[in-house]
Amino acid sequence: MSIIKSYAAKAAGADLEVWEYEAGDLLPDDVEVQVDYCGICHSDLSMIDNEWGMSSYPLVAGHEVIGRVAALGTAAADKGLKVGQRVGIGWTARSCNHCDACISGNQINCLEGSLPTIMNRGGFADKLRADWQWVIPLPENIDIATAGPLLCGGITVFKPLLLNSVTATSRVGVIGIGGLGHIAIQLLRAMGAEVTAFSSNPAKEQEVREMGADRVVNSRDPEALKALAGQFDLIINTVAVDLDWQPYFEALAYGGNFHTVGAVMKPLQVPAFTLIGGDRRISGSATGNPAELRTLMRFAGRAKVAPVTEEYPMSRINDALRHVREGKARYRVVLKAYF
Numbered sequence: 001m002s003i004i005k006s007y008a009a010k011a012a013g014a015d016l017e018v019w020e021y022e023a024g025d026l027l028p029d030d031v032e033v034q035v036d037y038c039g040i041c042h043s044d045l046s047m048i049d050n051e052w053g054m055s056s057y058p059l060v061a062g063h064e065v066i067g068r069v070a071a072l073g074t075a076a077a078d079k080g081l082k083v084g085q086r087v088g089i090g091w092t093a094r095s096c097n098h099c100d101a102c103i104s105g106n107q108i109n110c111l112e113g114s115l116p117t118i119m120n121r122g123g124f125a126d127k128l129r130a131d132w133q134w135v136i137p138l139p140e141n142i143d144i145a146t147a148g149p150l151l152c153g154g155i156t157v158f159k160p161l162l163l164n165s166v167t168a169t170s171r172v173g174v175i176g177i178g179g180l181g182h183i184a185i186q187l188l189r190a191m192g193a194e195v196t197a198f199s200s201n202p203a204k205e206q207e208v209r210e211m212g213a214d215r216v217v218n219s220r221d222p223e224a225l226k227a228l229a230g231q232f233d234l235i236i237n238t239v240a241v242d243l244d245w246q247p248y249f250e251a252l253a254y255g256g257n258f259h260t261v262g263a264v265m266k267p268l269q270v271p272a273f274t275l276i277g278g279d280r281r282i283s284g285s286a287t288g289n290p291a292e293l294r295t296l297m298r299f300a301g302r303a304k305v306a307p308v309t310e311e312y313p314m315s316r317i318n319d320a321l322r323h324v325r326e327g328k329a330r331y332r333v334v335l336k337a338y339f
Contacts, residue, residue, distance in 0.1 A: 028076070246270070
């Protein structure tokens, strides 16, 4: 039995309050993790506000967790994790582990329905629990104070690079240089790809180049976009706003792919012949599987890929959430566990 102290929303859109709950007996496959840091993601705000109509209260959000193993269930005890070990937990806390998707290593698409960490009582707390497969061992060479956002935002933009077999000769464009895009640029730089950043904010150009972009294109300049026709093997969209997508589709080389991780609510309009002529594709993806998360964290540690973050003590969680809501965060915000 374990008493967990958390910051919970008691109603949709409410400020978070300290809330203690009884976590019950540790399930055999579960790991209890002591939280050191937890990032804030826009998905946390959506769940706090019940924007997606699936929240229940009290709600403990937070799914970009860096911490240490505090306890192991009986079945988790021989899975390679040790008490005190540095670990991370991202978007997903559980999957069934027996459906065809899980057995094939595609647990994020669990046919029984994977359980998000937010809906399992998340990381805005001193401790949380997850199935051992989703508790990701961290390499010693990773910066634990900034690593949390890699477990959600990082894997979101890393997965398209894996799906599209990006190499040092790949020509890749990134639309939107925010919380997702700035991580994508660093990952692509570390992989040796040729990187073009599409940004509507000219003031970011020097900073984006320092992150690893080879060139920065003003996404509000139609002529600049038109001049890029046929140049990209992959374009990754990280923004959730509706744009004129046609210039980006036309910027794809033959065999090129437009891949969105930004949750654009309006349909992407594309003429069939834009895709047919040149064997072009449109695709999308969510977050990653445990194996992909492990790969990302090892790669990020070795290549020194680190999200740009602002740090708040968890005791100031409502200030931090307002900072993110108001669009004032410099890329990502991370909470340091403090009660």
